[in-house]
Amino acid sequence: DEIRKVVATVPDAQVLSDLDATIAWASQSAKGDSRRVAITGFCWGGRITWLYAAHNPNLKAGVAWYGRLVGNTTDLTPKHPVDVAAALKVPVLGLYGGKDTGIPLDTVEQMRDRLKPSSSQSEIIVYPEAPHAFFADYRPSYRETEAKDGWKRLQAWFQQHGV
Template sequence: MSTDSAEAKCLLPDPEMTRRGFAMTTLATGFALASLPVSAQTIVTTPADGLMVGEITVRVKDGTIPAYHAMPNTKGPFPIVLVVQEIFGVHEHVKDICRRFAQQGYLAIAPELYARQGNPAAIKDVQQLMKEIVSKVPDLQVMADLDATVAWAKENGGDTNRLGITGFCWGGRVTWLYASHNPSLKAGVAWYGRLTTPANPLQDMVPIERVKELKAPVLGLYGEADKGIPVADVEKMREALKAAGKTDSEIVLYPGAPHAFFADYRPSYTPDAAADGWKRCLAWFKRHGVA
């Protein structure tokens, strides 16, 4: 099947979806159940002082999806950063990250990319979440929804000539993919996103296999002690980037850091790696014309 026909099939309304409508029309509040317990000692809360924040809706090809946005309460246009969710969806941590970017002068927006498949915040078990929602989200649908989110940002104070993307866990993989999809992207920062996940009919894009198609430099931030992403996979990605001549992309591997080391609300939070990664993220966007 060609890419065009695959995309058309992916974006046609699913009969079951048509009967029940989008599974999510508004964002969940608080933290996703599968991500609990929250570590009260380390959680970061970014104030909305001086910002415009809140939930909005993004028009996509088959309806609308909810999203969270944050931007300075001043005159734009502002550089845009797409913030792509963890496997838990757009919950409070992702919203807080949007506010962090907005405090740095960005229009940050996080679309709920599971809106058609279900509400991730209501599922307690990670394996159940993967089976019932995450595994059913087509890559082509995600790419199209992110394109639609960029269009919303352009109409609402964003400068698409200064477009960046960052994502965490599930969103880290998506970051690599979107950097191979959108020629208008300036830069991406992928936090511990899978690199070599086997393809399947709905999710047939594999980051390491799309290196030659990268249209923007990507900074990959990974943990040496990540049990789900072996160091060997990280090294293979480094070699693939080198072989493809993508010398403007880089990967940082933090010694001793686990998966989700930036997630300050979880026990995996690793302050030194998180702080360094955030600093590198902002510098990367500035270096490549996003900021």
């Protein structure tokens, strides 16, 4: 719970900049192939996955696991995934739980609608019986079937998009 307090104080702009710096370091150090960069994230990281895919059009793909799609606009969080969806160029696969009490299905549908005019070919999968954090095998919310299916979809998505 301590990490939540820290994460809540970090501006999105800093997170996106930190990710840019990480990719630059990997590229310059020859420890990574900057032509095959992808991103995935869970919960808070799922939201960042959508935002970073909009920020960095050089990504090959992204997979967002139950990342919040809407929210209040603040200095720390000036935009949310629904705000950047229409302009998205990077293909992002969104994996969501139909029983997620923190991410209402109407916001998932709103995101789907906002993605339609984009050229990203992004997709959203909803697992009807899954709650939030269905991939977290250390929590009661873990759902093995959905988690394994999501992982297979992540691997196929990244392969399909050249990662």
